[in-house]
């Protein structure tokens with residue numbers, strides 16, 4: 001961004017990649033494989049044509065002492081390194097990034113054991129960037145969550161009761177997405193970019209539910225958000241209320257959309273509102 005040249009590549013219809021996506025993935029994957037050589041890492045971007053070695057100054061070698069000081073939950077105590085799958089979305093909200101909507105951008109690192117998302121990080125590189133002379137001077141902030149422990153890095157808030165504020169896509173909408181929204185009869189709809197950003201809106205009390213009745217986002221979009229939201233008392237599934245799986249051989253596409261609520265107890269109501277016509281299209 002500071003070079004004034006984003007290095008945009010069109011991967012498909014309505015699907016862009018920039019130099020920031022490529023560099024962030026290289027930084028994250030190289031750093032994680034150095035510290036944890038036996039974990040399986042699945043990233044959004046294809047790195048096979050990249051022959052440049054990772055610059056040593058990109059390699060993160062330290063760990064967060066506060067997180068390391070926490071008590072590991074019993075059910076995760078005996079997990080072996082080779083059982084861990086890490087889903088990496090180096091830049092979520094690329095479409096919005098290319099349009100200068102920098103606060104929609106997040107970096108997502110989700111940790112799965114077996115088929116379950118058990119932990120994750122949502123980093124907001126441009127958090128409150130308007131308060132700084134240049135966007136890249138913003139220190140950003142890092143939010144984490146671990147199943148059985150909770151969350152950190154932000155102040156969780158609960159949205160106003162008795163209202164239905166829904167967040168959804170701003171760049172990947174279609175008739176199905178709209179039909180599901182209409183059925184909920186929302187008080188307000190927040191159309192913003194990124195799966196990470198939308199789940200942050202839930203955890204900050206700005207929206208009650210995230211509703212996306214379409215295929216399009218992938219396991220690296222939902223693994224970290226799901227783990228953190230769930231550690232915060234929320235719930236994320238497909239539009240039919242079925243959980244997604246995160247093992248290494250799972251299909252990457254979230255073919256049945258995304259339905260997430262800030263409070264787990266509200267989830268069944270939203271799932272019950274999904275019209276049959278939408279259900280049929282997304283049930284495969």
Ligand SMILES: Nc1ncnc2c1ncn2[C@@H]1O[C@H](COP(=O)(O)O)[C@@H](O)[C@H]1OP(=O)(O)O
Pocket residue numbers: 013014015044089091092093094095168169170171172192193194195212215216217218221
């Ligand atoms: N049709 C699509 N093609 C490619 N990526 C998609 C599509 N729909 C959603 N995504 C990914 O899911 C994220 C959330 O979707 P949306 O912003 O539309 O709500 C997007 O930022 C994008 O992630 P990414 O930016 O990492 O490629």
Ligand SMILES: [Mg+2]
Pocket residue numbers: 015016017044094
């Ligand atoms: Mg992408």
Ligand SMILES: [Mg+2]
Pocket residue numbers: 089091092093195220221
């Ligand atoms: Mg993404």
Ligand SMILES: [Mg+2]
Pocket residue numbers: 021044089090091092093094
């Ligand atoms: Mg991405």
